[in-house]
Every structure is written in C-alpha cells, then in structure tokens.
Amino acid sequence: MDRGTEVGTTPSRGAGNGTAEHTAVGRVPLAVVLVDRGGLVSHWSTGARRLFGTPKEDAVGRLAADLLPVSGALPEDDDAAPYGAYAAYDGLGPGLETSLDGRLAYPAAGRARLSAGDGERIDVLWWAYPLVGPGRERLLVLAADAAALRLGDQGDPDHPDGHPAAGAGIERIAPGFALHTDFPGAEELARRLPEILPSMSVGESARIVAQVLELGYPVLEFSQNDRVPVTPDWGVPRRAERKARRARAARAAASGEPVPQDDQDEGTDLEYVAVRERLEFLNEVSGRIGTSLDLAQTILEVSRAVVPRFTDVAGTYLREQVVAGEGFHDGVPDTTTMWHRVALEHTDEPGRWDDVVPVGEAMPFPAHTPFFQCMTTGEPVLVPRISEQMGHMIAAQFEKRDIRPLITNRSMLVVPLKARNVVLGFMILLRHPERVEFNDMDRVTGAELAARAGLVLDNARMYTYQESVAETLQESMLPHIAPRMAGCDIATRYLPGTLLGRVGGDWFDSVKLPGSRTALVVGDVMGHGLNSAAMMGQLRTAVQTMAALDLPPAQLLRNLDDLAQRLGDTYLATCLYAVYDPIAGELEIANAGHIPPVLVHAGDGRSELLDLPTGAPIGVGGVPFESVRVRVTPGDRLVMCTDGLVEVRGEDIGVGLATLCESAAHPAASMDDACDTIIRSLNTRGGRKDDVALLMARLNGIExxxxxxxxxxxxxxxxxxxxxxxxxxxxxxxxxxxxxxxxxxxxxxxxxxxxxxxxxxxxxxxxxxxxxxxxxxxxxxxxxxxxxxxxxxxxxxxxxxxxxxxxxxxxxxxxxxxxxxxxxxxxxxx
The missing domain is CATH 3.30.565.10 (Histidine kinase-like ATPase, C-terminal domain)
Known part of the structure; x- marks a missing residue:
C-alpha cells in the first residue's frame, strides 16, 4: 500500500547474546492483507502488491497460504539458515496456517525470505492478528520489507552466501509485539490504522483496530555487532579477551610504542557498561514488581520481569504454606517440603510447557537435585549446561512425563526467594541452547534479583496471612442466621470495606423469642480494624443475652448503653432493634442513632422509611430510648442496613436513602434476589469505603x-x-x-x-x-x-x-x- 505507519523498535531479546540495544522511530511502508474464515484473501493493499509482486485482482480470492509466508517456517536453503536459526531461538510463535481454521487466539510474527517474480529474493517481516467477532475477516496480516530496515553494512557483497566479512557488522531483525499501554503513540496509531484498511465499513475498521491495540502493536527488535565495543553476555568481557588486551599493552610498552587507546580504555569502559547495565536492569525490575499486595499478582510480576531480558524460561516455586497464606516454621526445608509451581513464563511457542509442567502442581524435591541444594543453602546454584545425565535425573521427578527435551543442553540458574533468612521459594531460570550460558556475574545478578523479589513476596505473603486472619475473625463474629424463623423469612448480606478496612464493626443478628416472636438486630461500631470488630463482638453477645431475657426494645438499648460505658468511652455504636410478633402482626422497634429501616408493603408495593425517634448512639450515656409499634400485614418486608450502604462521601445521605427505598420496592423472585438488587443499586455509585451489613425480613405472619x-x-x-x-x-x-x-x-x-x-x-x-x-x-x-x-x-x-x-x-x-x-x-x- 502507499501509506506507512510508525514502527518503533525495542531492546532486542537477544541482548544476552552479546548484542547492543537501540531505539529508533521511522515510517515503514506496510503491506496489509485480510484473510477470511475460509483462508482466502479478502483484501490486498497496494503495499502488498509492491512487496509480493501480485496484483490485487490476482490475489483476492486465492488461498493466503499460496501468497504469504503463512507457516512461519523458512525455506530449507543455505541463504535462510541464519534467519531460521534466529527465528527458532526467538520463539516467534506458530505460523499463520493455524489461524485459517480458527485456532489462533493470539498474535503471531515471523520472518521469511521469499522469491520475487523477477527471480530476486525478498526478506519479509510479518505480523498476524486474529480477528474475533462479527464480519467475515478472520486474520489481519501486516508485512514489511526488511531491506528497508538495514542498520548499516550487512556483509561482504562478494561473499557467495552473503555472509559478513571479517570485522563487518552483523545485523539481526525480528518482528515482535508490544502492549499498547507501553506505547505513547497508541492514540495516533488508533487514528491511522483505519486509513490503511480501505473498502471496509467504519464498524469493521473500529473492531479490527480495537483488537490490534489490545493484542499489541507491531514492533521491530533488532541488534547489531560491529567495530564499536559492545560487551557480550551482559557486558562482561571474557577473561581471555582481557588477557589479550593486557598482553598487547605490555608488548607496546616494552617496545616503546604507544599503547592503543582502545587497549587503554576498553577494559574500564566495558566493566563500567557491564555494571551500569546490571544496575539498570535491577532498578527496572524493582520498579515493575511490588505494585500490588496481592500474592498471585506479585508472583506474575516477578516472573515477567526477567523474561526475556535475563532468561528465556522462568519457573517460580513457593512453599505450600506461603501459597495457602499461612504461617510456617522458620526452619530449613527438607525432602518432605511441598513446593507449588505458581508461575511459568517462557519465550517458547505457546502451550509447549503447559502439559509437561502445569502451573498449580505441587511436589517435593530429593536431596541430590540442584533445587534442593538451593532451598537448603539459600544460595544460587549455577549449572552452565544441563547434561543428558542431569536432565534424566531432573526428569525422574516428573512421573509419566518426559521433560528432557525442554531442559537438556540449556543453561540453568536456580535462585532462592527468601526474606529474613527464610526460604519462601525459588526460581528456576533457563536459557535457550543458542543463548550464551549463565556465568558468575549472572549468578550475582540473579541473587540480587531474588533478594528483592523475596522481600516483595514476603510482604505480599504477610499481607495475605493477615488478611486471612482478619476475614476469619470477621466471619466468626458474624452469625449464621437461619433463613426461616417463626412467621418470617430472613436474608442477609455482608460486604467488607476497603482493603484497609476489611475488618469492621458492622453486624446483624436474629434471636428467637418466646411467643413465636423474633428479634431483628443491625448495628455498627464506629471505626474500623480489630478493635472495632472486638467491640462489635462484645455488643452482639450482650444483645443476644438481653434479648433472651425478653427485654422490651427500649430497655434493651438502655442496658446496652450502660454496658458500653463500662467497657470504655472510646467507642460509639449505632443499633436498630426490632421485635416481630407474627401472631399479633406487629413490630416494636427502638433506634439508637441508626439510619431508619425501610418497610415495603405487600399490598401495593410501596416502600417507606419508618419514622422513628432517632435516639443517641450507644455509648453516649444519659439519653432515653423510645419504642414504636408498627402494624404490619403478611408479606410485608422489613429492610435494615448500616450506613455504609447508603452513605457516600461528598453526597447527601438522603440520596442514598431514596435509592434504598426505590431498590427495596423492586419486585424480586426471592429474598436473596431482593438483597442482590439493593446491593447492585447502591454499591455501584462508587466512593464506598465502609463495610456494609444488610438484613431483610419478610414478615409472613401466622394465621x-x-x-x-x-x-x-x-x-x-x-x-x-x-x-x-x-x-x-x-x-x-x-x-x-x-x-x-x-x-x-x-x-x-x-x-x-x-x-x-x-x-x-x-x-x-x-x-x-x-x-x-x-x-x-x-x-x-x-x-x-x-x-x-x-x-x-x-x-x-x-x-x-x-x-x-x-x-x-x-x-x-x-x-x-x-x-x-x-x-x-x-x-x-x-
């Protein structure tokens, strides 16, 4: 096509192979092809004609596999061998052929060298996006000519295979994807993409653009080695190279010749670059992990931070107690300790590891494995290359599965995840056979990375444990109310507040009384935290005890107020206490500073806030309480809740009460549905930070x-x-x-x-x-x-x-x- 789009470049995934990092932005002409559900070309842009040499009228309606490098596998000839090796190493995913029958659920990319119509060969980079939803289009393919993306001198033109001459630059270019959240020009790309999709409706273009931006925008990952000093393997010069430079400098000094500037400064520069690269990497990783106190999210952040920049495969194992959010003994793990595989990130083709080493599996590790050595010593374990013998030993831990093809001949680094000298888990890092193996500096880097990750995981673990304790405490203090009492049906809901207020002082209860009567209670201790929850437990127990004495509602609140003052003057609570007599068809209610209840009349479906004397909160002291008798009919519903449901900061509480009345009157098939309707109506307004207790009783009466x-x-x-x-x-x-x-x-x-x-x-x-x-x-x-x-x-x-x-x-x-x-x-x- 005639148009182009900006294609960014990102740091090469081969940085660990002695490559340099580059950043560039330019305009690259793209070929645009749409493939329908039958695998036929439905759109062939002008750029596609220029790149592939096939006119539009000859391309539309033909099988895409006949026109495009859909397989992702390169021709089996000498010219393609370097690219084929690189593609296999980078794990660029399956070919486009899998998308033609609807199995591709993720974007794919690849590189191929094709024969043009005039006998020349073209180097093609392509990206493919699966299209989901209405419309016949099934696949979007973008392609570009790699010849337009050369970084410099590519080799000796006289060389029969096009291989680079000695000392010349060696370049590698690979297509890839980057999430649009990392792309500052996402809005501009969204505006331009419909322009490259002619003869399509606005709706179809918008659908395709939305999916492209969701799955990732096309990027080019490239690197090159040339005469400029670029440090291989994380910038660490090999010992032989350092010795050679020192020998040249010594010979020059002995002969009286000046020492070459490269030999004078190169060692210092390379060491400086190596240290700087590692510090930048560690700082980058530290900024990417620990953004959440959620244990599962933290584990994913740690795994994704190291792939693919530092390693190609990262498997994370945690102690069973850590996964369960429990405390555990601070001793050294042994052969009986169970380790859960909680994350696995890799650059291989999707699904290759899933069946062999699925996430969620738990297993112990025997003493002769490097994993056991790491977890017991708390130190990293480096295996430069996994031999066939070691691969067989490791594979023996996986029953009925052969893991050897996945690990043999790879470089492995096992790093412990620990905090306060306690091993919480470990990470198994593997590099592809084509990649430079881990070395001692990688061991140091991995240890520092694991130390930072271990602290983040420990914080998440402790938070998960404390949250579990708080939720258990809250659940133990809330009653399990029977859905049916004498003459009435009851449904309840409890919603915790924000993460900082998971434990609160809201409660509800029901108590069986003599004469087939039922006491209905809702209360709210002001504040949050364990102290409020403990105060709530004391008040709830006191209400149950006094209700069993069959005290009138006003007298019960009076006694509860006296008790609260004896417990201390630092807490206040509101409470609504109602006694339902199903034989007399009557409610007797007293209020202690609580929001009024809502009565929904069964006859006409009308709802109303009951007009009650407000009273003062429990704990104020010296304030009288009054009871009010309300006549009810069979089928009426009483709704009692705490202010966390209706009160939103910055909004008048009257708005929430009006919404409560309206939602309570909404017809529902069951009591549970009615409670859910209220929660949905009031909980979607946003701004709620308090916990919520809701009790609804359908007053059926007794005939x-x-x-x-x-x-x-x-x-x-x-x-x-x-x-x-x-x-x-x-x-x-x-x-x-x-x-x-x-x-x-x-x-x-x-x-x-x-x-x-x-x-x-x-x-x-x-x-x-x-x-x-x-x-x-x-x-x-x-x-x-x-x-x-x-x-x-x-x-x-x-x-x-x-x-x-x-x-x-x-x-x-x-x-x-x-x-x-x-x-x-x-x-x-x-």
Missing part, C-alpha cells in the same frame, strides 16, 4: 387458625384438661402422630405451673408453624432448672422428660412471670 390458646385454673385437675384439649387440637390439625409425646410434656409443664404459680391463671398455647410450639405461662418469676433425680426422689424428672423428647425447649421471664416452651418436629407431608 389465626394455626394458633390455639386456653386459660387454665390453678387446680391440679386442669392437668387432665390440658392433655385433652391438646389431644383434640392435634387431631384437628392432622398431627395425631405427635399426640402421645405432646400430651406427656404438656402435663409436666402444667403440673409445674400449678405447683409454683401464685394466682389462678395459667396460659397454654399451641402454635403450628415450621414446628409445633407449646408454651405454658404463669406468674412465677423463678425459672425452672434441669435437675438430676435420684431413684427415691419424687421431683425433678419432669424437665428431664421434656429435654429428652422435645426438639428444643427453653424458659424465659416475661413481664407477668415466666414462660416455659418446647418444640416438636412436624411430620413430613407426602
């Missing part, structure tokens, strides 16, 4: 026909009457299978009530709900206790019988005296 009540006289003969009315009512409810046990237990409770009551009134009630509930109330305030009766004792066996036969039993004080109750499980209905 009058499911309740039976009797008033008994204070007379022993009433025991027989109680047995008779219970038997009759159970048969009416078709619960005859419960008659024997129910009669026996009712007789025991009524007998105790007749014996200890002070007036002539005993109340007996049966409630049919999820269970059969029986309550016997009298005016005696002394609660019964479970006794151990001896063979000759005449008393003490009644409650033992109740405790044995009942599903659940209990006693509590009431305003008039006490109430003793038991429950029986209802038979399954067929």
């Amino acid at each position: 009058p026909e499911d309740v039976a009540e009797w008033r008994l006289a204070l007379d022993p003969v009433e025991v027989g009457r109680a047995r008779a009315v219970v038997r009759e009512q159970l048969h009416a409810w078709d619960l005859g299978g419960l008659t024997d046990n129910a009669e026996l237990m009712v007789a025991e409770l009524v007998t105790n009530a007749v014996r200890h009551a002070h007036s002539r009134r005993i109340d007996l009630r049966l409630v049919r709900g999820d269970t059969l509930l029986c309550e016997v109330a009298d005016d005696d305030h002394t609660l019964p206790t479970l006794l151990s009766a001896g063979p000759t004792d005449e008393c003490g066996r009644g409650l033992r019988v109740v405790s044995t036969l009942a599903r659940e039993w209990g006693a509590s004080r009431t305003g008039a005296g006490k109430s003793v109750r038991f429950e029986l499980t209802l038979p399954r209905r067929c």
Whole structure:
C-alpha cells in the first residue's frame, strides 16, 4: 500500500547474546492483507502488491497460504539458515496456517525470505492478528520489507552466501509485539490504522483496530555487532579477551610504542557498561514488581520481569504454606517440603510447557537435585549446561512425563526467594541452547534479583496471612442466621470495606423469642480494624443475652448503653432493634442513632422509611430510648442496613436513602434476589469505603387458625384438661402422630405451673408453624432448672422428660412471670 505507519523498535531479546540495544522511530511502508474464515484473501493493499509482486485482482480470492509466508517456517536453503536459526531461538510463535481454521487466539510474527517474480529474493517481516467477532475477516496480516530496515553494512557483497566479512557488522531483525499501554503513540496509531484498511465499513475498521491495540502493536527488535565495543553476555568481557588486551599493552610498552587507546580504555569502559547495565536492569525490575499486595499478582510480576531480558524460561516455586497464606516454621526445608509451581513464563511457542509442567502442581524435591541444594543453602546454584545425565535425573521427578527435551543442553540458574533468612521459594531460570550460558556475574545478578523479589513476596505473603486472619475473625463474629424463623423469612448480606478496612464493626443478628416472636438486630461500631470488630463482638453477645431475657426494645438499648460505658468511652455504636410478633402482626422497634429501616408493603408495593425517634448512639450515656409499634400485614418486608450502604462521601445521605427505598420496592423472585438488587443499586455509585451489613425480613405472619390458646385454673385437675384439649387440637390439625409425646410434656409443664404459680391463671398455647410450639405461662418469676433425680426422689424428672423428647425447649421471664416452651418436629407431608 502507499501509506506507512510508525514502527518503533525495542531492546532486542537477544541482548544476552552479546548484542547492543537501540531505539529508533521511522515510517515503514506496510503491506496489509485480510484473510477470511475460509483462508482466502479478502483484501490486498497496494503495499502488498509492491512487496509480493501480485496484483490485487490476482490475489483476492486465492488461498493466503499460496501468497504469504503463512507457516512461519523458512525455506530449507543455505541463504535462510541464519534467519531460521534466529527465528527458532526467538520463539516467534506458530505460523499463520493455524489461524485459517480458527485456532489462533493470539498474535503471531515471523520472518521469511521469499522469491520475487523477477527471480530476486525478498526478506519479509510479518505480523498476524486474529480477528474475533462479527464480519467475515478472520486474520489481519501486516508485512514489511526488511531491506528497508538495514542498520548499516550487512556483509561482504562478494561473499557467495552473503555472509559478513571479517570485522563487518552483523545485523539481526525480528518482528515482535508490544502492549499498547507501553506505547505513547497508541492514540495516533488508533487514528491511522483505519486509513490503511480501505473498502471496509467504519464498524469493521473500529473492531479490527480495537483488537490490534489490545493484542499489541507491531514492533521491530533488532541488534547489531560491529567495530564499536559492545560487551557480550551482559557486558562482561571474557577473561581471555582481557588477557589479550593486557598482553598487547605490555608488548607496546616494552617496545616503546604507544599503547592503543582502545587497549587503554576498553577494559574500564566495558566493566563500567557491564555494571551500569546490571544496575539498570535491577532498578527496572524493582520498579515493575511490588505494585500490588496481592500474592498471585506479585508472583506474575516477578516472573515477567526477567523474561526475556535475563532468561528465556522462568519457573517460580513457593512453599505450600506461603501459597495457602499461612504461617510456617522458620526452619530449613527438607525432602518432605511441598513446593507449588505458581508461575511459568517462557519465550517458547505457546502451550509447549503447559502439559509437561502445569502451573498449580505441587511436589517435593530429593536431596541430590540442584533445587534442593538451593532451598537448603539459600544460595544460587549455577549449572552452565544441563547434561543428558542431569536432565534424566531432573526428569525422574516428573512421573509419566518426559521433560528432557525442554531442559537438556540449556543453561540453568536456580535462585532462592527468601526474606529474613527464610526460604519462601525459588526460581528456576533457563536459557535457550543458542543463548550464551549463565556465568558468575549472572549468578550475582540473579541473587540480587531474588533478594528483592523475596522481600516483595514476603510482604505480599504477610499481607495475605493477615488478611486471612482478619476475614476469619470477621466471619466468626458474624452469625449464621437461619433463613426461616417463626412467621418470617430472613436474608442477609455482608460486604467488607476497603482493603484497609476489611475488618469492621458492622453486624446483624436474629434471636428467637418466646411467643413465636423474633428479634431483628443491625448495628455498627464506629471505626474500623480489630478493635472495632472486638467491640462489635462484645455488643452482639450482650444483645443476644438481653434479648433472651425478653427485654422490651427500649430497655434493651438502655442496658446496652450502660454496658458500653463500662467497657470504655472510646467507642460509639449505632443499633436498630426490632421485635416481630407474627401472631399479633406487629413490630416494636427502638433506634439508637441508626439510619431508619425501610418497610415495603405487600399490598401495593410501596416502600417507606419508618419514622422513628432517632435516639443517641450507644455509648453516649444519659439519653432515653423510645419504642414504636408498627402494624404490619403478611408479606410485608422489613429492610435494615448500616450506613455504609447508603452513605457516600461528598453526597447527601438522603440520596442514598431514596435509592434504598426505590431498590427495596423492586419486585424480586426471592429474598436473596431482593438483597442482590439493593446491593447492585447502591454499591455501584462508587466512593464506598465502609463495610456494609444488610438484613431483610419478610414478615409472613401466622394465621389465626394455626394458633390455639386456653386459660387454665390453678387446680391440679386442669392437668387432665390440658392433655385433652391438646389431644383434640392435634387431631384437628392432622398431627395425631405427635399426640402421645405432646400430651406427656404438656402435663409436666402444667403440673409445674400449678405447683409454683401464685394466682389462678395459667396460659397454654399451641402454635403450628415450621414446628409445633407449646408454651405454658404463669406468674412465677423463678425459672425452672434441669435437675438430676435420684431413684427415691419424687421431683425433678419432669424437665428431664421434656429435654429428652422435645426438639428444643427453653424458659424465659416475661413481664407477668415466666414462660416455659418446647418444640416438636412436624411430620413430613407426602
């Protein structure tokens, strides 16, 4: 095509092979080809005609494999051998042929030498992008002539194979990809790419451009060696070269000739360059790792920081306890220590390592391996070349898999990841056979790299461990509420705050009360952290204890306020306490500085904020609390939450309350769906930093026909009457299978009530709900206790019988005296 685009160059991946780094920007004409899902060319630009010599009318509709170097494999001739070796080393990925049947899910690049129409050979660089989504286009191919990218003198033109003459420059160019986030000209590239895709709709062009920028923009990686001193293998001159320079300088000094300036300065310059390159590399790596306290993200950052610049393969192993986020003994690892492979980065073709050494596998390492030596000594282990014998020894650890082709003849460096003299893991670094092997300076560099990475990993590990402890503490303090209580269904949600406030003081609870009633509680200790969570645990326990005493809501908050002042004056808490009576169809609510609840009416779907006396937060002291009674109907829903759900910094809380009312009234298929609707509506506004507790109760009520009540006289003969009315009512409810046990237990409770009551009134009630509930109330305030009766004792066996036969039993004080109750499980209905 006629147009061009700016193609940047990046540091060569072969820098470890004695190559130099360059940075350049220029305009390179590109050929643009689109391949459809059938593997046929659907677009052939003017640049493609100029590069490949085929007119557009002859190219469109033909198989792309016949016109392009789609395989990525170079011709098997002498001219292509240098390029073929380099392509194999660089691991440029699979050829384009795999994309024609839809298997290519990543960009690919390659280099090939092709025959032009006039008999000449052209050196082609190409990039290929898979296209996903609507449209017939399946593949975008960009190509360029490498001859236009020469860096200098390429060789001796008289040489029959075109090989460079002695002392001339040696150049290598390879296509590659770079993420657009690293490319300052991404916006300009996005604007220009549609210009090189003529005869396409705006939508199709935008789709292709978006995918190209997502997968990576084309770059050229090149390097050259020439007469300018370029240090091989990380800038470290070989010992023989240093000796040769010193010998030349000595001979020149002995003969009285001046010492060549190159021999005077070259050693110093090369050592300086070597040190500078390593420091720059370490500084660059240090800046790229540790950007997150997430352990998994940190592991990926460490692995990707060294590939491909320092090594070609990097496998990271961590102790089992580190992966689990647990603490561990600070001792030396042994042959039983399990090591998890948590990351594997490489420059080989995608998928080559996945099946043989999958991420996530755990294994121990025997004592004769270099890995065991590294983990026990805490020092790097250098293997210049993995011999066949060592490859076989290492491969023996991998059952039913042959890893030898992947590691044999490669250079290996094993570096420990440790912090505070404790080995957390290690990294296995491998270089391709064509690359210069690791040396002693690489060992030092790897050790420094591992030391920095170990500290970052340890910070992430400690954070993960502390976060796990905090979450466990928070979860242990939050109750596991049953989804069904007497006459109501309950659903809850808890959302932690920001990473700095994963542990907070928000809580919810429900408590079973006498008379088939249920107490519903939501509270919020002001502040975050472990102290707030501990205070929350104390208050929640106190609320449960006082609720079991059946205190009125206002009196309960009064006692809770007194307790908070005794615990200390540094914490405040808000609390909303409601008691639901499903038989009377009534809520009794008291508020201690909390946001009001929302009541959603079942009849018309209308929602309203209940108008309650606000009261002061728990811990202020000296402030009265008031209770309010609210009539409810079956199907109404009560929504109680903490202010973290509705309050956003910089926004009036009234906006959040209005959104809460609106989302609570939204119809939902279930209670869980209704809670999720509220969370989605309020949690997407952004700016939330506080934790959230949400409790929703659907107030189903108990129908009058499911309740039976009797008033008994204070007379022993009433025991027989109680047995008779219970038997009759159970048969009416078709619960005859419960008659024997129910009669026996009712007789025991009524007998105790007749014996200890002070007036002539005993109340007996049966409630049919999820269970059969029986309550016997009298005016005696002394609660019964479970006794151990001896063979000759005449008393003490009644409650033992109740405790044995009942599903659940209990006693509590009431305003008039006490109430003793038991429950029986209802038979399954067929």
